[in-house]
Each structure stands twice: as C-alpha cells, then as structure tokens.
Amino acid sequence: MVTVRNIKLIIAYDGTGYHGFQEQRGSGLKTVQEVLEKSLSRLAGRSVRVIGAGRTDAGVHARGQVVNFDAAGWNIPLERVALAVNGLLPPDIAVLKAAEVEEGFHARFSSTAKTYCYTLYNSRVPSPFYHRYSLFVPRPLDLAAMQAAAGQLVGEHDFASFQAVGTPVKTTVRTLYNAEVGAEADLVRLIFRGNGFLYNMVRIMAGTLLEVGLGKRPSGEIAAILAARDRTRAGPTVPPRGLCLEEVEYGREGNRLDRAGRRY
C-alpha cells in the first residue's frame, strides 16, 4: 500500500526573473516550478514534482499561486514546511502557507475560481519602485468609464475576442464573477475573479479597459466586442509585468459573500 501525503502550498513570487511558472523541460529557461521543485527535492531527498494551479507567463507575478505535491515519506511536520522550503528558495519566491489536503486535491482541476490583478501606475512621472509590478500610464484615466466597461465583462460569456489567437481550447466560454477598478494613490488596480481564464485573457481585458480609460473607445462597446468573437475587436495585450495571480479558490463556485452579505 502506498501512502499519499498530499501537501498544498500557497506561494508568492516576483516573476521578473522567470520564464513563467511552468517547467519547460530541456529549454534551459529558468521557471518558478523548476526552482521550487529543486528546493522540495532537496528537502525530500528524492525527485518531487508539483502541480500548479495556473501557468503564469514570463514576467507575471503571484501573491497566491497554489501548488500541490506528494510528500509521502517526508518527516517534516506541517508547521515547519514553509520555513524549511523558504530556507532553500531564492528571495523572489516564498511559501506563504502549507496545508495537508485530501488525496484527491489537484491544484489545477480542483480550483473553482481565480483572482488576477492588473496594476497601472497612473502618474505624470514613472516610479522606479513600481516598474516591475505595473504598467506606467502617464495620462489621466476615466475610472468611472473603466468601471462601467468592466461591469459588462461580468457574467458567463464567450470570451473569444479576449483570447490570444491560435490557442486551441475546447470552449471559449468562461464566467467572470467580478471585475473591479480600484484606485489608491497613483495605483489603479483592475481585479478580475472568474472560474477560468483563456490565454492572455486578463491582459487583453486590461488593455481594453485601458483604452476606455484613455477615451480611445466608449465604455459601451464591450458587449459588441464580446459578441464579435474576434480578437481584433478588443484592445492590446498589455505587458506581463503588471499582472499578478492573487488567489486561487477551492470552494463551491460563486459562494463568497461580500461585506454587505451579497453572494458574488
């Protein structure tokens, strides 16, 4: 009988120095998964492979990426796992939390919702401290128009217009639970929570909302863009450095309550 000890880790990383999350065997390119697996393997004294919830692209960050792996035979107590792994990881990757989960838990297939944030640095002058984590936008933004446009993205839609061309998927229908535009000092954060995202979907939604904010397209155009199912109708794919995977959820879909007790 093989005993499985399934451990889930919540990890954060600054993606600037990585060619994305997912291992690219034989490519010679450094990925977050590869560096994480190296540390876990060293601790385990055998080869450890992880399953990641989301494949973030090169330069994309995470504050709440989730991975799971089989820790059978590990004698490290759960409460020491984060400390032990962090001791081997470079400073741009960190384990925030470790939990033991049921055998059937799969970081990708078990997830019910993901939240991404795209950050704009909206100021007349750029910031050396936000360059790695945002897109610099020196012109004024119409946040109300952006929020109005974001609202039209919410719901179950065919997001084919918001997918990088040439990406084979079974269906381009996804459900977006929330799309919020929030501003705090010079930072404008575009927050998207949904049951799944197509390739480049968040960066294309962000690029489209940015054009709305700059007055380059009306906020009412979103419905027509969705209906067209045509990538050329949406805005540009904004750079990866503004994107961050904030959270991966494993509850029932749409079962969270906001502060006013509303289901969303």
Place this chain on the structure above:
Amino acid sequence: MVTVRNIKLIIAYDGTGYHGFQEQRGSGLKTVQEVLEKSLSRLAGRSVRVIGAGRTDAGVHARGQVVNFDAAGWNIPLERVALAVNGLLPPDIAVLKAAEVEEGFHARFSSTAKTYCYTLYNSRVPSPFYHRYSLFVPRPLDLAAMQAAAGQLVGEHDFASFQAVGTPVKTTVRTLYNAEVGAEADLVRLIFRGNGFLYNMVRIMAGTLLEVGLGKRPSGEIAAILAARDRTRAGPTVPPRGLCLEEVEYGREGNRLDRAGRRY
C-alpha cells in the same frame, strides 16, 4: 558674462543595481550619478556634472534625492525637463520634479535637513515583493520599546557610537529632529529626520532599534550608548536594501510643523 541656469531635480531610484549614488571614476562600477549624468549630457549635447545632496551607498534607494546642475544653454522648457530626462533614463531611476533655483543653490551644502526611512518586513514568512526594499524580520517586535528608544536619539548629540569606524569627519555631533517607528500591515518603518547623518548612522541606529524590538537590549540603554562614543556599544549595521533617502529639505532648520502644529 557666463549665464548660469541652475536646475534642481528631485529624483527617485531603486538602488539595487547600483554601486551607490556617487560617481566612482575609473572604477567601472555603475552608479546612479554616472547614469544620470549620461542622460543629461545627451540632452545637453555637452558634458553635464551634477551635485547630489546625499551619497547613498550601494543598494540604498531614494524617493527624494536632490541634485542640481548648470543647464546654461539648454533650450528645454522647465516643464519638459522631467519628461525629457525620464525618456533617456533606465526604469530604475526617475526624475520626479524639476525646478529652477538661484545661482547659489547647492544640493549638498544648502540642505538643512534630510529624512531617511529604514523598512523592516515583519512577518512569519518573507515577501518576494519587499525583499529588495526591506530587511526581513520573522520574529515579533516590541514596537513601543523601539519607539521609546528612538525618542532618546532625538536631539543634538555626539553620534560617534553610531558611525562606521575609521570615517574621518570634523565633528560627530549631529541633530536628529525626529525618530519615529511606524507600522502598517507587515511593514515597520523607522523614520529619521536630522540636519545631517554620519557614515552608516541610519543603518546603525536601525540595527540598534531592531535589537531593542527583539528584546536583546533594553530601550533605556540609548543614552549610555550615546555617552560612550564607542561604535562597539551600538547595534549592528543593517543591510543597505532597507534604507531609502526620503526627502532633502532646504528651508530653515527645524521650521516644520507637525499635524498638531508643533514645531519640530
């Protein structure tokens, strides 16, 4: 008659990739001053040298470094200077503001006060996003004890105990106007405002307050450390990456009011 056009720039930089602010001729080491002068010289079509307010060390950041230079012959209007220079600077250096100042203004000699901030990241787990800008402290800190100790540093003192050994200066007497310990989420900020700082003084004060916060030394010990005029009595010099030059002032000394209207 030679016309001088004295321009003052407020600049910010992420010092991670630099061997400090000040040019080190012939060393082959990249400094902020050298990179800034290269951009200014390109714009001016001649060699431009700047005077910096403070020589930040390798890895130290700035949100409010000040430089001045002679822009005689430049035909760039003042309101376009920041944009023009930022267009040539790398993303880890930015001009925040440009102003025309009187001929006698000297970024270093005219300054009356400087404010530095040392940031601690106080959490059980490290953050990949604050690694470049803070010192990770995984143990709980007694902030009240740190504030009590910081208060004893305020005033005119001989800070010889808080100076790197072997640094020749005329006098080790300096006036610290404020020393504040502030916490916001996982960040603990140690803010020091004074008329001048000895070499490594902020990093040694921060290292000493950190030991107080960790319970390694009593908060009441500061007066004795100051009186000893002995570097070995103070705490360690904490790493440069937590340090940031926040502001350089050019008013009369001690002429600012806090929110309660108190002179400080």
